[in-house]
Amino acid sequence: MNDFDLIVIGSGPGGYVAAIRASQLGMKTAIVERENLGGVCLNWGCIPTKALLRSAEVLHLAKTASAYGLKVDKADFDLEGVVKRSRGVAAQLSGGVKHLMKKNKITVIEGSATLKKGKDAPDVVVGDKTYTAKHVLLATGARARAIPQAGLEPDGKLVWTYREAMTPDVMPKRLLVIGSGAIGIEFASFYNELGSDVTVVEAVDRILPAEDAEISTFAHKSFEKQGITIKTAAQVKGLKKGKNSVTAEVSMGGKTEMIEVDRVILAIGIVANSEGLGLEALGVKLDRTHVVVDGFGRTGVKGLYAIGDLTGGPWLAHKASHEGVICVEAIHGKTAGAHPFDPWNVPGCTYSHPQVASVGLTEAQAKETGKKLKVGKFPFIGNGKAIALGAPEGLVKTIFDAETGELLGAHMVGAEVTELIQGYVIAREGELTEEDLMHTIFPHPTLSEMMHESVLAAEGRALHI
Template identity: 70%
Template sequence: MSSNAFDVIVIGGGPGGYVAAIRASQLGFRTAVVERAHLGGICLNWGCIPTKALLRTSEVYHLMQHARDFGLSAEKIGYDVKAIVKRSRDVAGRLSGGVGMLMKKHKIQVIEGEAKLAKGGEAPKVVVGKDSYTAKHVILATGARARTVPQAGLEPDGDKIWTYREAMVPESMPKSVLVIGSGAIGIEFASFYNTMGADVTVVEMMDRVLPVEDEEISAFAAKSFRKQGMTLMTGAQVEKLDTSGKTAKVSVKTSKGKTETIEVEKVILAIGIVGNVENLGLEELGVKIEKGHVVNDGFGRTNVKGLYAIGDVAGPPWLAHKASHEGVVCVEKIAGLDVHAFETGNIPGCTYCHPQIASVGLTEAKAKEAGHEVKVGRFPFVGNGKAIALGDDQGLVKTVFDAKTGELLGAHMVGAEVTELIQGYAVARQLETTEAELMHTVFPHPTLSEMMHESVLDAYGRALHI
């Protein structure tokens, strides 16, 4: 085999791409990864990880401001924006370097540059600069980018109008911020800037914030955000952005049909993402693309022989852990292993705002729409000893069961550390657990996880502590 010939070439070194490459190497394939920027992709460098570093800073800052609640004293509380950003970037850099070490460990060749596909033999040929590479299997893991709407003026300028990239590295803390979109990205930045002292307004087109979450969880979160001082404008739409002055003037059509002008220092666009499908040669190869994403069959296979697509470029949910697992399924299918087609029903989603939000499976409304007769259990954080001891007793755990079979259809949480707790329900769904097994599982005391048990019990009228 020539030095430019591989069994598997992965285009994109993000959580989907580098994990797919590692699994391919483990299965004995000669593997290469093409990356145009930094190993780890958006998640490690400009997404999941550095934003969590920022949110951790805001969490500590919040606790410092409430030191007296814990019998402590803290004076002259303040912060250094440059130091906050540096810590976030250092965390990202450390993990990106770790991915490079993993590539070396697994003898995966990293090819730096921008890839383009061309017609080849068994699979498309990969061209990077002046060099060409061949492989029996080419996996697209090119990710996605922030959605913009230039015709509506919703286009970043790097100054007054930011995407997540600029929002992660502020040179100074803005006094006022307007966030357009209230999905996970928008609400996380709204939460960070609000906690750090900015006057934050969130504009959401749908009738509620966090519209993909269960309605009760969304309502609970919205009440908490407003209590923290955020302004939430739901059922509203940005009509115009004027950045000609020292500030951004945002014209917002409210849910009542009136137009309000809001003046802020910064605007953060968080109106979704679109797949990176351009300039790859996909059109020439006849690759099927729908709504800006490459279509695959559940095993990563596209309509072009030898070409696969995983992660954000292959469509929602746009989550790093979805991309990684999808990459493993794709490679194991290539290797001929007995593997099930990738499904999204058991993928947990997490939002790291304050309070945290996490969910897996169907919401109550979606379960009913699917024809299920449901039993619903709820347990409030205020009834949990550990939550009270933490000084964070505002939250809710909600479980949705099929009334006839006892199948756990979905679980939804809002409150302290729910992004860590949700995995318990994800495992339960993967194992096709019913309410009976969950009821007879012993949860340690005192822990937040006890609320998961109580929520299950409540669905069947057996809750012990409410």
């Protein structure tokens, strides 16, 4: 007899949500965690970084208070206090996950898990104990990728990963960020706002390379306007570490430049936590460290499933949570209305200043489909709420299939766009057309009106530009 119906390995946003859904469906569930409940996202990723960025945002508002007719004398920050608040937020939410496990009668098993061949599903070994289940779900996530080159490895002092970058003991006067994806840009934005002289180096020809090129260009100009130095199509060839500084050798356009900084942040992607689990012996298929699964999380090995960052991009917490629910419901047999995971309906968000958000195809990707397109654009400067907020810089862009009216993609840069993007996500999930969106009423005055205007603009009917 099995100990559990389902054992989930990893308690990040994918794992703990999957465990809760399983419990709701009446499954006897356990979750294995080797460190902190909530995983990287709640403890070292999504949540604490947003707390840091919020502190930077408040500081920015204080510094620019005069633009709003207000007086704030000597706006400054306390680094220890900023970090303490961020860690406090993380601790509160990790404690919240612990409460949810207890509430949903989910057994929490502390330690590192390995798998070995079992009857219904692989057996789960934690320490000197072996647990059995009808189903096992892997949600072990991923970790920061290191550059496979001598001298570029993180050391926790001069060369940081996201963990050290979230808990700095000193504020670097000069900072080099290697990589311009969401993680790199968020840290660049945070440290720039707090006064660091920030340089971003990106290997490809534009920052935020997963985003639409036009949005990427807009963000690039905005970051440079704020004082961030950006070097694209550039590579860091080496780092020479001093006592309390680092000299980076940067190659760009056939020329080499030496840049001296106080600290370096590596933000060049992630590597799946797939090693040490015993997957190879079970016959699990891997693709560049990621576990290969179908749209319901099935690995092809009886009783074994995987979700989240472990299975590849997009590497986002909400993607992992959604996959967890889809997977558990498929395991349970709750298939009415079920459909496999669709990565093109996952919104992407970068919480920098300005924010960036998107869903679906970029314009370049949409063109590759061969479909005839309609593209609408609307600038923040045409929106009354944006002007009232003192945030008139930004752009909303929508891409439609000209023949069917299908919303192929939506892309945004500017204030609060990470909150706005969900409207377009619902439109894509609900298969709403351009016509449906044009006849939707958006409240006034709101930033969301720009979403409507961008849709109208695709038809040449924008009202406020």
